[in-house]
Amino acid sequence: MTWLSKSITSLGFLFLAHACYSAHEHSALHSTSTATLSSLTSHGPAASAVASLPIDISIETVVAIFTICLALVLGTPELRPIQWRVWAGKIEREGEKGFMNGDGEVEKDYVGNPFKVLESRPGFVDIRKQRKEFAEWVREGGDLATAPKS
Known part of the structure; x- marks a missing residue:
């Protein structure tokens, strides 16, 4: 207030x-x-x-x-957007300045970039690529020392 x-x-x-x-x-x-x-x-x-x-x-x-x-x-206070992508976009564009309350303090539920977890996770597994590497390994003799790494 x-x-x-x-x-x-x-x-x-x-x-x-x-x-x-x-x-x-x-x-x-x-x-x-x-x-x-x-x-x-x-x-x-x-x-x-x-x-x-x-x-x-x-x-x-x-x-x-x-x-x-x-x-x-x-x-x-101003109402927050209902849609996650709109709210996250506001966080990325405005940062902490967009979440100041009337007293000039950052709101307690401000967590920063909500997509940070998604941006830092490992990539998806390419099953077709792994299957192709395995098939080539089997054709070459299937030695355990030269097995393809997943």
């Missing part, structure tokens, strides 16, 4: 904490006022009116959640 997305996320969490505190205070004040009303009436408990949350607290909550979501989306 970059410093911008971290700061926007922090601001969103601050708004969300304030909205939660305001909602708690509103419910506490509403329960206190309802208890006072019921004690003042002599005809039993007062009809409980359902008090909804004020619109400013609801708007603050929605804005805080939207701000947090936006900041988290802005802070996500």
Whole structure:
């Protein structure tokens, strides 16, 4: 995450904490006022009116959640290609510079050239060539000292 997305996320969490505190205070004040009303009436408990949350607290909550979501989306790293050949091509072209995160550090799963193993392996065995050498060896007498090397 970059410093911008971290700061926007922090601001969103601050708004969300304030909205939660305001909602708690509103419910506490509403329960206190309802208890006072019921004690003042002599005809039993007062009809409980359902008090909804004020619109400013609801708007603050929605804005805080939207701000947090936006900041988290802005802070996500770039998606990697799904195809192996595209990803490996990017590694060969860009090297470590292509895998820097927002803080300027190389990502921990960067392994370098993924084709290094394929480029350093021995070549394929040519069976036809070996069969031809063996047939010539047998025609010449098949001496073990002059056997063809595989």
